[in-house]
Amino acid sequence: xxxxxxxxxxxxxxxxxxxxxxxxxxxxxxxTPQDYWxxxxxxxxxxxxxxxxxxxxLTFTRSGTPVVYQSWGAAVLFWLLxxxxxxxLTVLARxxxxxxxxxxxxxxxxxxxxxxxxxxxxLLLAVLASSNNWSVRPQLIAYPLFAxxxxxxxxxxxxxxxxxxxxxxxxxxxxxxxxxxxLLILLEAAALAFGRGDRRTxxxxxxxxxxxxxxxxxxxxxxxxxxxxxxxxxxxxxxxxWQPPVNTGWQMNxxxxxxxxxxxxxxxxxxxxxxLEWSWVLGFGFLALWGERYVIWFLFLLAVMIPLLLAxxxxxxxxxxxxxxxxxxxxxxxxxxxxxxxxxxxxLLPGVRTRWWASAPPATEDTPSAATAWxxxxxxxxxxxxxxxGFSSYLEFALPGRPTWIDTRFEVFPVAQWQAYQxxxxxxxxxxxxxxxxxxxxxxxxxxxxxxxxxxxxxxxxWCRLYxxxxxxxxxxxxxxxx
Numbered sequence: 001x002x003x004x005x006x007x008x009x010x011x012x013x014x015x016x017x018x019x020x021x022x023x024x025x026x027x028x029x030x031x032t033p034q035d036y037w038x039x040x041x042x043x044x045x046x047x048x049x050x051x052x053x054x055x056x057x058l059t060f061t062r063s064g065t066p067v068v069y070q071s072w073g074a075a076v077l078f079w080l081l082x083x084x085x086x087x088x089l090t091v092l093a094r095x096x097x098x099x100x101x102x103x104x105x106x107x108x109x110x111x112x113x114x115x116x117x118x119x120x121x122x123l124l125l126a127v128l129a130s131s132n133n134w135s136v137r138p139q140l141i142a143y144p145l146f147a148x149x150x151x152x153x154x155x156x157x158x159x160x161x162x163x164x165x166x167x168x169x170x171x172x173x174x175x176x177x178x179x180x181x182x183l184l185i186l187l188e189a190a191a192l193a194f195g196r197g198d199r200r201t202x203x204x205x206x207x208x209x210x211x212x213x214x215x216x217x218x219x220x221x222x223x224x225x226x227x228x229x230x231x232x233x234x235x236x237x238x239x240x241x242w243q244p245p246v247n248t249g250w251q252m253n254x255x256x257x258x259x260x261x262x263x264x265x266x267x268x269x270x271x272x273x274x275x276l277e278w279s280w281v282l283g284f285g286f287l288a289l290w291g292e293r294y295v296i297w298f299l300f301l302l303a304v305m306i307p308l309l310l311a312x313x314x315x316x317x318x319x320x321x322x323x324x325x326x327x328x329x330x331x332x333x334x335x336x337x338x339x340x341x342x343x344x345x346x347x348l349l350p351g352v353r354t355r356w357w358a359s360a361p362p363a364t365e366d367t368p369s370a371a372t373a374w375x376x377x378x379x380x381x382x383x384x385x386x387x388x389x390g391f392s393s394y395l396e397f398a399l400p401g402r403p404t405w406i407d408t409r410f411e412v413f414p415v416a417q418w419q420a421y422q423x424x425x426x427x428x429x430x431x432x433x434x435x436x437x438x439x440x441x442x443x444x445x446x447x448x449x450x451x452x453x454x455x456x457x458x459x460x461x462x463w464c465r466l467y468x469x470x471x472x473x474x475x476x477x478x479x480x481x482x483x
Contacts, residue, residue, distance in 0.1 A: 043079030074138030271312025
C-alpha cells in the first residue's frame with residue numbers, strides 16, 4: 001500500500017496559501033436566496049413538529065400535495081446554524097466544509113505520490129473553477145463526503161482493506177443530507193468493476209452502504225426521489241443547472257480549459273491512469289458535460305488525477321535531484337505562518353468585515369428583506385401573492401403567512417405552471433391573462449431578474465405600485481386611483 005510521503009512543514013504552508021484563497025472566496029460570496037431560505041423553513045418546521053413534512057405547506061398552488069424532503073438533515077443543520085449565529089456562522093460553516101473537502105482531495109493526491117507543487121496548483125485550479133457552485137444549499141454538505149469517499153477508495157485500491165468499512169457510515173450520513181448520495185454508489189460500483197483492491201471486502205462494504213441508504217425517513221423512497229429528480233420534465237426543461245454547461249464566466253472558462261487539457265496531459269505523462277481512475281474520469285466527465293450541476297464533482301476528481309499525471313512528468317527531474325541533500329525544514333515558523341495565513345480570511349466574515357471595511361459587500365444578494373418587512377407590516381393587503389422564485393424562497397421563511405405561487409423546487413410544480421411563470425416573468429404577449437389566471441392580487445418582482453415585467457407593470461393601468469427599493473417592486477391589482 002502506498003504510504004503518505006513524509007510531509008515537511010512547507011507542504012502545509014503551501015496548502016495554507018490555497019486554503020486562504022478558498023476561505024476568502026467562501027466568506028465573500030453572498031448567500032443567495034434560491035435554495036437556502038426555504039430549506040431553513042423546512043428545517044424549522046421539522047424540529048418544531050418532530051417529523052419531516054410530507055405535504056407542501058409553502059405554496060398555495062400545491063398546498064397539501066405530497067412532497068419528499070430528502071435533504072431534511074441539511075435543512076435542520078442550516079436552521080440550527082442560523083439560530084446559533086445567523087449568516088456569519090452559516091458562511092463560516094461553508095468555508096469549513098469547503099476547506100475540509102479540498103484538504104481531503106490534497107491529502108489523497110499526496111498519498112498517491114503526487115508532488116508538492118503539482119498538488120497545490122491542481123488544488124488551486126479546482127478551487128477557482130468550482131467557486132461558482134458554492135451556494136449554501138444541501139449539496140454543499142455532501143462535498144466533503146464525496147472527497148472522503150474518494151480518499152477511502154483510493155486507499156483501498158492501494159491495498160487498504162478495513163478502511164472501506166467506513167463507507168456505510170458515509171452513506172448513512174449522505175442519504176439524509178442530499179440526493180447526490182447516488183454518487184457514492186457509482187464510485188463503489190466502478191471500484192468493484194475496475195479496482196485492484198480486495199473486492200470481497202469492498203463488496204461487503206458496498207452492500208452495507210446500500211443498506212445504510214435505506215435508513216432515512218422515506219426508506220426506499222429516497223431512491224425513488226432521486227429517480228424522480230433525474231427524470232421529471234420540469235427540472236430538465238427549466239432549471240439551468242440540469243442543462244449542459246456553457247462557456248460563460250471565468251469559472252467555466254477554467255473548467256473547459258481543464259477539460260481540454262486533461263487528455264493531453266494523460267497522453268504525455270509516463271504515469272498511466274489505472275482502469276479505475278479512467279472509469280471515474282470518463283464517467284464523471286460524461287456527467288459534467290450532461291448537466292452543469294455535475295461539473296463540480298468532476299473538478300474534485302481532477303484535483304487528484306491531475307497532480308498524479310504531473311508527478312509522472314516529473315520523474316526524471318526527481319531522479320536527478322535524488323542525490324541532493326534534503327532541504328532544511330523549519331516547523332515552528334512555517335506552522336505559525338500557515339496558521340496565520342488560514343486565519344486571515346476570518347476578517348472577511350459577515351458581521352466582521354463591516355467593522356473595518358466601510359464598503360463591505362452585503363452578506364446576502366437578491367434577497368428581498370426590506371420588501372418582505374414592508375409586506376409584513378401591511379397584513380391587510382389582499383392576496384394571494386405571486387413572486388419571483390428566489391424571492392419566494394425568502395418569503396416562505398420570513399413571511400410564512402403569505403404562501404407563494406411557485407418557488408425553486410423545480411420538481412414540485414408541473415410543466416404548465418413553469419411555462420406560465422416564464423411567460424409572466426418575461427412579460428410575453430399573454431402575461432396579463434396568465435397573471436390573472438394565477439389568482440394573484442399581489443406581486444413581488446425582481447428588478448434584476450425580471451426587468452421586462454418591471455416595465456410592463458409600470459405601464460399597466462390594472463396594477464398599482466405600492467413599494468420599490470433597489471431589489472424588489474411590489475404591485476397590487478387595481479388602479480391606483482381606486483385606493
